[in-house]
Amino acid sequence: MQTWRFLNDEATRREFRLFWAAQRSVLESLHYLNRKSGRKSRRRWDIFLFLLRLFGFLLKLTGLYRKGYGNAKTIKTTHITLEYSNLPPAFDSFTILHLSDLHIDSIPGFAAIIIKKIKNLRFDICLLTGDYRKDIHGLFNHILKPMYALANYIQASYGTFAVLGNHDTWLMSRYEKETGINLLVNESVEIEKEGQKILITGTDDPYYYYTEMALMSLQTKGYDFKIALVHTPELAREAAANGYNLYLCGHTHGGQICLKEGLPILSHQYEGKQFNAGLWELGVMKGYTSRGVGVSGMPVRFNCPAEIVLITLKKNPSL
Numbered sequence: 056m057q058t059w060r061f062l063n064d065e066a067t068r069r070e071f072r073l074f075w076a077a078q079r080s081v082l083e084s085l086h087y088l089n090r091k092s093g094r095k096s097r098r099r100w101d102i103f104l105f106l107l108r109l110f111g112f113l114l115k116l117t118g119l120y121r122k123g124y125g126n127a128k129t130i131k132t133t134h135i136t137l138e139y140s141n142l143p144p145a146f147d148s149f150t151i152l153h154l155s156d157l158h159i160d161s162i163p164g165f166a167a168i169i170i171k172k173i174k175n176l177r178f179d180i181c182l183l184t185g186d187y188r189k190d191i192h193g194l195f196n197h198i199l200k201p202m203y204a205l206a207n208y209i210q211a212s213y214g215t216f217a218v219l220g221n222h223d224t225w226l227m228s229r230y231e232k233e234t235g236i237n238l239l240v241n242e243s244v245e246i247e248k249e250g251q252k253i254l255i256t257g258t259d260d261p262y263y264y265y266t267e268m269a270l271m272s273l274q275t276k277g278y279d280f281k282i283a284l285v286h287t288p289e290l291a292r293e294a295a296a297n298g299y300n301l302y303l304c305g306h307t308h309g310g311q312i313c314l315k316e317g318l319p320i321l322s323h324q325y326e327g328k329q330f331n332a333g334l335w336e337l338g339v340m341k342g343y344t345s346r347g348v349g350v351s352g353m354p355v356r357f358n359c360p361a362e363i364v365l366i367t368l369k370k371n372p373s374l
């Protein structure tokens with residue numbers, strides 16, 4: 056039995072996709088990084104890369120690199136329960152596996168490490184919030200094999216849905232059928248259980264590839280319970296204003312390298328400290344920023360463990 060359906064019909068989706076692919080391919084090929092709050096500063100990025108190299112050199116010099124690499128390969132499972140009064144009763148105890156920032160090629164054999172963590176988990180749906188490869192540009196064929204391997208283990212009864220991140224390319228959208236991972240590009244899917252429905256909307260990445268199509272996709276009405284999937288926390292306020300109940304994102308890696316837990320040296324987001332990692336609230340909307348599964352920049356983590364997240368939705372009428 057089909058447990059989900061896209062809101063738009065096949066012909067409309069195809070037309071939308073063509074328009075989006077043309078637009079994103081131009082942005083990608085020109086390296087025109089379009090942030091929601093304006094164009095990115097190239098100088099700031101160059102300074103970051105210089106500091107990163109310097110930091111890597113110091114880590115190797117002090118012998119801490121090996122420790123950080125070991126940390127990056129150790130993934131925690133975070134279990135959280137979120138209660139809502141408006142959750143359709145059929146979705147009580149519905150469980151989401153949230154995976155973000157896989158960067159599956161950042162560590163050799165990383166897919167096998169992730170599979171080992173998830174293969175005994177029980178979940179109803181899997182939601183991925185972007186960044187599947189290590190690099191920002193260039194080839195991505197080498198991630199297909201590990202992504203296929205991982206996809207084999209995330210067969211969820213209510214489907215697997217994903218959005219793209221700033222490390223991803225529009226070309227990845229051509230591999231949906233092989234992986235069974237359904238990409239949501241500024242569109243929504245309806246999940247049905249026992250005749251009751253919830254909505255999941257996924258947007259294109261707003262960190263590098265923001266367009267107003269992302270905002271428009273968050274304006275769907277007519278559902279008691281709505282989940283937004285966005286690579287970054289950048290659209291949280293818009294999602295809350297449009298009646299979303301849960302907002303899942305990543306991108307920050309929780310800082311990846313922290314002085315102590317929750318205190319990152321650098322954070323690639325400008326929305327405020329509360330959105331850096333973990334659970335947060337905006338009005339009645341709850342959000343979760345994953346620390347991510349993988350790593351980028353340097354394959355190390357300090358005071359900021361990698362995580363896969365299991366979220367159980369609970370109905371609580373007394374809230």
Ligand SMILES: [Fe+2]
Pocket residue numbers: 186220221222262286306307
């Ligand atoms: Fe990212």
